[in-house]
Amino acid sequence: MQKGVMGQTISGFVSDSKSGERLLYAGIYEAKTAKGTSSNGYGFFSITPGLPQGEPVVLVITYVGYLSDTLLLNNLTKDTLVNIRLKAGVELKQVEIISGNNAGITSSPGMHRLTSQVIKSLPALGGETDLIKVYQLTPGVQQGHEGTTGLHVRGGSPDQNLVMLDDVPLYNINHLGGFISAFNTDAIKSSTxxxxxxxxxxxGRLSSVLDVNMADGNLSKTGGNVSLGLVSARFTVNGPIQKNKASYLISFRRFYFDLIARPLAQKVNPGSTVGYNFYDLNIKLNKIIDTKNKIHLSFYTGDDKTLAGFKEKKDDGTDYYMQTNQWGNTMAALRWNHLFNSRVFSNTTLHFSRYRVKNNLISENTSNEDKYIAKNTLLSTIGEYSLKSEMEYYITPATSIFGGTQLTYRYFKPNDYTYEASGGNNDLQSGHNHTMLLQAFEGIIYAGGKITRPAGHTLELGGRLNTFAIDNRFYIIPEPRLKASFHHNKNLNSFLSFDVMSQNMHITGNNSIGMPVEYLLPATGKLPPSIMKQVSTGIEYVSPRKIVYSSELYYKHFSRLAMLQDGASLWEGRENWENLFAINGTGRAYGAEFMAAKNQGKLTGWISYTHARSDRKFEDINQGKLFPDQFDIRHTINLALMVKIDENIDLSCAWVFNSGYRLTLPVSKYYVPVTAGDYTHMNELYIYSERNAFKTKPYHRLDISFNFHKQKKRYHRTFSLGVINLYNQRNPNSYYFSTISVFGPDNTSYERVVLMQRSFFPFMPNVGWNWKF
Known part of the structure; x- marks a missing residue:
């Protein structure tokens, strides 16, 4: 260090001035030298200005949606710990999406960060705002089937996305068959x-990372909100347990279709029962032990449940039938943030996560003294227990390093089937039973560092070692990472990155014309982990009018992919399920993404265009020929606009267009005689086209919403009125075949098989209310 230059470090946390919520990824820089950094995923920052001895230090702190602030430090003679509290800024409320620019200093490739404000502003199905649907409006992301919350990122499938809530992976993020995600926006602070x-x-996944952070809860006063929509209701309350020391947040959401459907079903058909509901419960507790230690306890559980049945009374007894289907996530995490000194920050996380699907079928028949009972249960579960410890060391403002390790035990119980039956007055007897337990262990070591040059160029180097053990097989997979950002001037940045990712699980899907059904299974000796390599490059330009233009090119190569062979059924072949897969598949995905975002002023939003291709190749599928992926969507246009009409009214709209996804369809059929005893029937068999040869018609839809705000004495009210699919476009959700009669001349007729589509979302008004207190 030069003589007379201060080596003292300023570190601390950036928080909201009213609630005490930590602000993640806030920008901090020294006004004279322009040396800067950003707060990490827990709101912590560390900076060493390096000014001449005795010169005052002026830190400038910025954060999206908040007023910028300055901190003046005189006579800095030792490392200093500070807590910076920013005030929400009315004039910056429109700045809600960040693409590529990290703290206004360097460019970050392939990243979008959203706050809850922009998510709540855009049109929502049934008034239920949804984080996933907003990300579907960003370049390089496809939604999958009509209205669903699937994320197909740069040619990947939904199982190839690492989705985390408070640093814990969730295995399923869908409610209502995928039309609503598992994220309650009232409980969310930020997402990336x-x-x-x-x-x-x-x-642990191949295609993307969605990192979602729950809100901590207000440290100074109690507050909350109540929301009502056409499909669900939400209630959130948060506040201090110990003022400025500990806080809580509780948020609950419920879909209430069953509260309406059950009475109607009873009235229309007495004795019948039908219903569908889902719920989410988020709980978070936080405790500041002292200036260097804080603990977080996060909990989430959510379930979907359908039920259908009847009870009929007869002269000599009753008939009873009930089928229930239930599926959902449960997760819990305990995190400890520890500050060793002004430059070293650590976090330790212990977590549990589980996803399970349970189907029950019960039938009872009583007649006089006889009673017959049959019970069928199908249970599929995946769960994990994990311990992770990570550390960050801020050596200088220009140099930082980090590292961590993680140990995970993961278990799989696919198709755990039980059948029990009794006849007459006998006790219940076990019938067909099948249980399969697969156990795997995963060990991860990762490290990396970041170097910033005086001109603003940055180089990030890192690596990850994935070790995976199952049965008697052990895998070691290195995953190098590199990202270089170039700061050409204050308005122009470019970047280049290279990634290697691996995934220790495979998903099976029903690539049919109906609704998708999927199972998640581990890599094994026969089904090795999949690997993805990606290179991407791009450029970002900020115009004098503060419009951000960005463009990115990417190329991805997949190897060791696994996919169910044509006609294979996991249910029928579960004893030797590994043999049902085509293995060692390869794939590629490449494309170009363009985006223009306006982040300030009364009119804000973005427009994007993506041109992409994605294909796969397996020796045992499609005769070994290359075929397009199901969501090989070549052209996608997204538009999201928000207009501040006045202080109390704002308008938002979203328009999306894509050129259609792909399916495998039968092109002809034939009949084969099958003899069973003295009876012979004709079995219908189909001949299919090449894999994913059929392309659906283009998809497009316009949604619009008005939000009316009113500040009352004790609460703030928002009334939302909007329309989904404003011009009533009939987009396909699924396809099926139907036989129609065609009449010809001379009273002749013949039957013709035609392909039909189902559309779920016509012109649909939406209404929602929100009260914040």
């Missing part, structure tokens, strides 16, 4: 979607 340039702390 990463498509390329992955930090080495992330791994």
């Amino acid at each position: 979607l990463i498509k390329g340039g992955f930090p080495s702390k992330y791994g």
Whole structure:
């Protein structure tokens, strides 16, 4: 260090001035030298200005949606710990999406970050705002089937996304068959979607990372909100347990279709029962032990449940039938943030996560003295227990390093089937039973560093070592990462990144013309982990009018992919399920993404265009020929606009267009005689086209919403009125075949098989109310 230059470090946390919520990824820089950094995923920052001895230090702190602030430090003679509290800024409320620019200093490739404000502003199905549907409006992301919350990122499938809530992976993020996601926006503080340039702390999936953070709860006063929509209701309350020391947040959401459907079903058909509901419960507790220690306890559980049945009374007894289907996530995490000194920050996380599907079928028949009972249960479960410890060391403002390790035990119980039956007055007897337990162990070590040059160029180098053990097989997979950002001037940045990712699980899907059904299974000796390599490059330009223009090119190569062979059924072949897969598949995905975002003023939003291709190749599928992926969507246009009409009214709209996804359809059929005893019937068999040869028609839809705000004495009220699918476009959700009669001349007729589509979302008004207190 030069003589007379201060080496003292300023560190601390950036928080909201009213609630005490930590602000993640806030920008901090020294006004004279322009040396800067950003707060990490827990709101912590560390900076060493390096000014001449005795010169005052002026820190400038910025954060999206908040007023910028300055901190003046005189006579800095030792390392200093500060807590910076920013005030929400009315004039910056429109700045809600960040793409590529990290703290206004360097460019970050392949990243989008959203706050809850923009998510709540855009049109929502049934008034239920949804984080996933907003990310579907960003470049490089496809939604999948009509109205669903699937994320197909840069040619990947939904199982190839690492989706985390408070640093814990969730295995399923769908409610209502995928039409609503598992994220209650009232409980969410911030979220980040990463498509390329992955930090080495992330791994385990091939295509993307969606990192979602729950709100901590207000440290100073109690507050909350109540929301009502056409399909669900939400209630959130948060506040201090110990003022400025501990806080809580409780948020509950419920879909109430069953509260209406059950009475109607009873009235129309007495004795019948029908219903569908889902719920989410988020709980978070936080405790500041002292200036260097804080603990977080996070909990989430959510379930979907359908039921259908009847009870009929007869002269000599009753008939009873009930079928229930239930599926959902449960997760819990305990995190400890520890500050060793002004430059070293650590976090330790212990977590549990589980996803399970349970189907029950019960039938009872009583007649006089006889009673017959049959019970069928199908249970599929995946769960994990994990311990992770990570550390960050801020050596200088220009240099930082980090590292961590993680141990995970993961278990799979696919198709755990039980059948029990009794006849007459006999006790219940076990019938067909099948249980399969697969156990795997995963060990991760990762490390990395970041170097910033005086001109603003940055280089991030890192690596991740994935070790995976199952049965008697052990895998070691290195995953190098590199990201270089170039700061050409204050308005122009460019970047280049290279990533290697691996995934220790495979998903099976029903690539049919109906609704998708999927199972998640581990890699094994016969089904090795999949690997993805990606290179991406791009450029970002900020115009004098503060419009951000960005463009990115990417190329991805997949290897060791696994996919169910044509006609294979996991249910029928569960004893030797590994043999049902085509293995060692390869794939590629490449494309170009363009985006223009306006982040300030009364009119804000973005427009994007993506041109992309994605295909796969397996020796045992499609005769070994290359075929397009199901969601090989070549052209996508997204538009999201928000207009501040006045202080009390704002308008938002979203328009999306894509050129259609792909399916495998039968092109002809034939009949084969099958003899069973003395009876012979004709079995119908189909001949299919090449894999995914059929392309659906283009998809497009316009949604619009008005939000009316009113500040009352004790609460703030928002009334939302909007329309989904404003011009009533009939987009396909699924396809099926139907036989129609065609009449010809001379009273002749013949039957013709035609392909039909189902459309779920016509012109649909939406109404929602929100009261914040």
